[in-house]
Amino acid sequence: MPIISPFIIYILRKGAFIIATFFAFLLVIFALPRAIPGNPVAALLTQIFQQAQANPDTVKAVYRKFLEEFGLNKPLHEQLFDFISRLMGGDLGTSIAFYPRKVADLVASYLPWTLGLLIPAILVAWAIGNLLGAWAAYRRRTRVDNALLPVFLVLSQVPYYWLAMILLYTLAVTARVFPVAGAYPPAMSPSLTSTFILAMLHHYTLPFLSIVIVAIGGWAIGMRVLVIYELRSDYVEYSELLGLSDKKILGYVFRNSILPQVTGLALSMGTVMGGALITELVFSYPGTGYLLFRALSTLDYPLIQGTFIILVSTLLVANLIVDILYAYIDPRIRVSYVGD
């Protein structure tokens, strides 16, 4: 018998793997933006001095000053060391494009909008998709399935930004039922009043729907196949011949089919963060996708790094949570890795 509980060992092993992955990721996210030609300070200065004719010497002095300020004149290995040691201290650095705002503050002000948009959208799509998929599978070879399957297939192949633009054009631009841009009316400032919340939901509807509708298709197709496969398993037939009701058996099948979908859910929690980038651009929604777009277009190294660190950390943590959930839901995994 091990002295430490097998569950702790399981978590530690998963945790160690995640930390290793994170450090590998840090190297990549440090190197990739710097591999893009150009540098952020030049980009910023071009912007600043575009209008005003400036003395070339002044420009050069400012340029040097900025390089020093951001440590971009140091050799790469020192920059990397600075980056990681600051990160360990919880400092994501200062944005170049939004100078002098801190990266952490910027992310903190944009992230809630993304989370508020994506988490409900993913969960709703996941729930509806799985229920519809299971229903289609249960009614296989009937009109229900014959009608639903093509809908799922089309939805799953629709580009989400295309749907976003269609929704925006029809319901916002043409019909004027919904607002065209933003997360709330520009004249309002965020508060917990009912007027503000209603206005916010009004802005929320289209981006939310554009993500949900497309995501339903994929989940439903996956679940339909899983349930059809599961319905053919021996235990379904045996349970039936024991006299179990359809309802009970469907309960078994649903639970067993949903296991792979739980993994999928966590993964999409992580990846759709970046994937909503275009949705946020289409609706000018002030989320991390929008922020990331700004960061990339100005080559803002600290902001790119900071945004990605937040996104990737979320993905990794989501994975860890799924591993733990999985051990909880599936007794076979619980026994093999965790102990009963």
Added chain:
Amino acid sequence: MSEPLLLGLGLRASYVLRIGEVRAVDGVDIEVPRDAVVGLAGESGCGKSTLVNVLLANIRPPLRIKSGKILLDGVDLLEMSREEVRKKVWGVKVSYVPQSALNALNPTKRIIELVKDAITQHTPATDQEVVSLCKRRLEELNLPTDSIHKYPHELSGGMRQRVIIAISTLLNPRLLVVDEPTSALDVSTQKQVLKMMLDMKRNRIIDSILFVTHELPVLRQVSSHVYIMYAGKIVEYGPADSVFFNPLHPYTKALMYSVMTPEPETRERGLVAIPGEPPSLLMPPQGCRFHPRCPYVMDICRSSEPRLVPVGEGRGVACFLHHSEVAS
């Protein structure tokens, strides 16, 4: 003679597919008497498992019943709705133990949860009562009582098979239908499973067993009557001793020569494989379905199909070699 427990009459059932009709059960009469172990033997793909499903009235598309009756205690199961059969027959009067015990149990439920879900469909018993019923039965059968609180994967194959048999028969059904219950088990485990089923019959937990297998030696140990099935039809039936001692149909003989038996003749003869393959049930051969593989094939076998005729001693055979009108 009392009325048989289960009587299948003129059963025809097919898988109706786009490419055609697979006649997996093609005119079968079968009888399971009370207090008997009836063996049903044949190669893989001969229609045994389909016949089992038909006898259980477990008919699902693409399988369709073309004709026939299944009388259980005189009541025709094919006249009942699936719902009615599920409530009143399965698990109550007739229980079924599937081919693969490995996958027969829901992998994510403790066994007792399945038992509760099943028993409460048939009786108003509380969960507590189900648990104690289950434990009493396991004790009676010398199985570890804690096994019902485990997940299926935590039991060995043989234990799982015995537990399945035990929970299938909690409500003392009259008939236990077992489909290849021992095929996946090693010989010593097989023996335990067989012994347990026979004990259950002796203790009147069940009256009769319909034992489906391709393993003739197993049937020889346990059965009182046998039916030999080939290509969707019964080719020979009779009391087990008599059929095994003196097989009449060339297919029965071939089946017996293809397995190990303890008799010295087996050693002298060696094992003889049956030449050829079982025919496609989509397009069965003309005449006797066994004629392309039969060492005794005659002209008549190629053109007309032998009926299953009684030959005395409660035996019957479908072969022109034994039809008096042809032989004479």
